[in-house]
Amino acid sequence: MAMILAKTTDTIPMNNMEVWMDNILKKIEKLMLEHDAISPELIKKKDIKLGLRNPDGSGVVAGITSKGIVIGYEKITNPDGTYTVKPVEGKLYYCGYDACELAQHIQEEGRYGFDEVTYLLLTGELPNKNDLERFEEVIADRRPLTKLERGIIMQEDVNYNQMYALHSVISHLSRCDPDPDSTDIKDVSRQCINLIAKAPVIVAYNYNVMKFRKGGDLFITKPNPE
Structure with missing residues (x-):
């Protein structure tokens, strides 16, 4: 059937x-x-469900995870059997632990907390002292970027939005992975830990490259393992 073009x-x-x-x-x-x-x-x-929301504004269950739970409302049953959605102060739970309480304990004890919360999200359990020390060593060992990874950042177009830059660089890091398509738990956990370790360094490198391209000096300091 011939297509008839609309007249101008x-x-x-x-x-x-x-x-x-x-x-x-x-x-x-x-x-x-x-x-x-x-x-x-x-x-x-x-x-x-527009915007993954019910007509009353409550969230739609679109998936299930053991990692994080967000509570932002409660449902109050009315006398006629219907219910009303009431917003409440938000709560975030990591693997069953209140994120605010975790942060409070970490601050009170003067710890950084990043590595142990990362361990919690990966494993579902808080690490003991020995496991945390070993995990911190693993993170520190994987933090430095390889020459190829640094080259990816240098070759990227100027990006003044760190989140966009992080997304762009990480998408290219598959070129540095020996088996990027593997779904084996050993490879997936290795990839997760590598990205966790390198993400802060990628942001720091991108900032320095961005500053250099705006006329500044390019001083990149090797990450301190500690």
Whole structure:
């Protein structure tokens, strides 16, 4: 079946490409809103969860994890059997531990806490003293970037948003992995620990490269294992 093109109803001077492009983009935006709109009636009929939210604003259970639980509301049952969603002060739990209490204990005892909370999220248990010391050694050993990994940062376009830069560099680090497609738990745990160890260093390197490209000096200090 032959496709019939719509007739042009307005004429835009081709010598003004900027105006022509602006007009066609506006037309596309208008048509997208017009033809892609979904009626509220259909959303209700199909019980569609917009933004992963129920109509009352409560969250939709889209998956299950043993790592983190977020509590931001409670449901109050009304006399007629319906319920009302009441916002409450947010709570975050890591593997069953209250994140605020973890942070409080770490601060009170003057510890950094990063490595032990990382261990908790990886294993589901808080480390004992010996396991924490060994895990800290593993993290420290994997923290320095290889020449190839440093080269990836240097070759990246200037990115003043650290989160975007981190995402971009990490996506390229698969080139440095001996078996990036493996789903074996040994390889997956190795990859997780490598990324955990290197992420802060990647941010520091990117900051220095960003500063260098803005006219500053490029001084990159080798990470202190401790």
